[in-house]
Every structure is written in structure tokens, then in C-alpha cells.
């Protein structure tokens with residue numbers, strides 16, 4: 136069954152360049168479908184329209200043309216773990232909040248079993264982290280709290296916008312492992328926007344490539360990585376492969392350590 140349908144969706148922005156007004160086709164006639172339990176990665180260069188597409192799916196922007204139909208049960212994890220949590224709310228309260236907000240539970244104490252379950256899913260225990268404030272957490276821990284908040288309502292669809300891009304290399308692997316676990320459980324479909332082609336190819340079933348607002352290529356993760364068809368896709372794969380080779384050559388040659396983002 137489908138939990139997301141994007142049908143011929145377009146969104147333009149206008150930018151004033153002195154006397155003239157420039158039109159930017161941020162998302163241009165995009166269509167795709169996501170089925171229950173499926174994981175879809177969206178990769179693309181900066182400015183290709185990925186975040187705009189997520190905003191259209193979330194309903195934060197209205198499409199100029201086309202239609203989005205999606206499951207009501209939706210979770211979202213953003214890029215920035217430093218600004219996504221309320222600074223005065225403890226971890227356990229922040230994680231319980233969506234359940235209370237959606238009126239699935241009335242009081243905080245009714246949520247404790249769910250909070251325990253979802254925190255342990257992201258490898259945090261309530262006894263250690265429950266009472267802490269965001270400022271007492273590392274970036275990776277904050278991002279795991281953000282994922283727990285998104286998962287507590289047991290969404291059928293999870294949207295992730297560059298969930299590892301603001302984290303250090305080592306911490307990225309923690310988050311990648313949690314996302315991989317979500318993917319393997321097949322209970323929540325997810326759509327993940329990322330610059331990290333290696334991460335996307337290891338976690339997602341299917342990958343779409345965006346360029347200038349359009350989907351220019353779509354294939355299984357293995358095919359995108361092994362056999363990219365379009366020049367943009369080839370560049371994205373090469374950049375990621377080169378980063379890996381560079382790291383292996385200059386930093387990891389002596390230790391022979393694998394790059395953590397790609398190993399789970």
C-alpha cells in the first residue's frame with residue numbers, strides 16, 4: 136500500500152536581481168510513490184530542490200501545481216540537532232511530547248513505557264539521559280533524541296533531511312546505524328535526503344537523483360552506485376568515492392580502520 140504519492144508537483148520561487156525578477160523552478164514536475172516499509176533516498180547537488188520537496192510533502196509549502204497525498208502518521212528529522220530541541224525541556228519530556236500533543240496519551244506518566252522503548256531503540260537509556268537537557272547532550276545524542284521523538288508516534292512515514300550532515304564523521308555512524316535499524320524493521324517507510332551517496336546506497340532500497348528541480352534518474356541503490364547513468368549521478372558517486380579514497384589514503388592508511396559511516 137502506498138503511504139506517499141507525489142504527483143506532478145512544482146514550486147517556483149522569485150528572486151529580485153535589482154531591476155529584474157528571476158524565477159527559480161525549485162521543484163519541477165516531480166512524481167513518485169513510496170510504499171509502506173520502503174526506504175527511498177534522494178540525492179542531488181546543493182540547490183537541486185531536495186529540501187523544497189520535503190517541505191511540500193510536509194505541507195510547510197503549498198505546491199504551485201500538482202498534488203501530494205500522504206499518510207497522516209508522519210515523523211520528521213531535520214538536519215540541525217542543535218536547534219531542533221527545546222532548550223528547557225528534558226529528554227524524556229521532549230520524547231513524550233508528540234504522544235501528548237496528538238492526544239494518544241493524556242499525561243506524561245502514561246507515556247513512560249513508550250518513551251523507554253523508543254529511547255532504547257536509539258541506544259539511549261531513560262535512567263541515564265531522561266532528565267538531561269539538550270545542552271547536556273552531544274550532537275549525536277541530540278539527533279538520536281530527535282529520531283526518538285519522530286518514532287514515538289509509530290509513524291508510517293518518516294522524512295529525514297540530511298540527518299547526518301552536521302555531525303562529525305564518527306558520530307555519523309551512530310546515526311546511520313539507527314536509521315539502518317529503522318530501515319531493516321520495515322515498519323516505517325522513509326524518505327531520506329542526503330549528500331552522502333554511500334550512506335544512501337547502504338540504507339535505502341531505491342534512490343532518486345535530483346537536479347535543477349527534476350528527478351533525473353531513479354534506480355535501485357546498487358545500480359545507482361555501480362552503474363550511474365547521468366553525468367550528475369556519476370559526479371555525485373565519484374565525489375563520495377573520492378572522499379572515501381582520500382580518507383583511506385591520508386588518514387586511515389596506518390590504522391587500516393574502515394570508514395565508519397559505511398559500516399554497520
Ligand SMILES: Nc1ncnc2c1ncn2[C@@H]1O[C@H](COP(=O)(O)OP(=O)(O)OP(=O)(O)O)[C@@H](O)[C@H]1O
Pocket residue numbers: 148149150159161179180181182183184185186187188
Ligand atoms: N524561500 C525561498 N525563497 C527563494 N528561493 C528559495 C527559497 N527556498 C529555496 N529557494 C531556492 O530554491 C532552490 C532549491 O533550494 P533547496 O533548499 O530545496 O535545495 P537543496 O537541494 O535542499 O540544497 P542543499 O543541498 O544545499 O540543502 C535553490 O535555488 C534555493 O536558492
Ligand SMILES: [Mg+2]
Pocket residue numbers: 185186187
Ligand atoms: Mg537542503
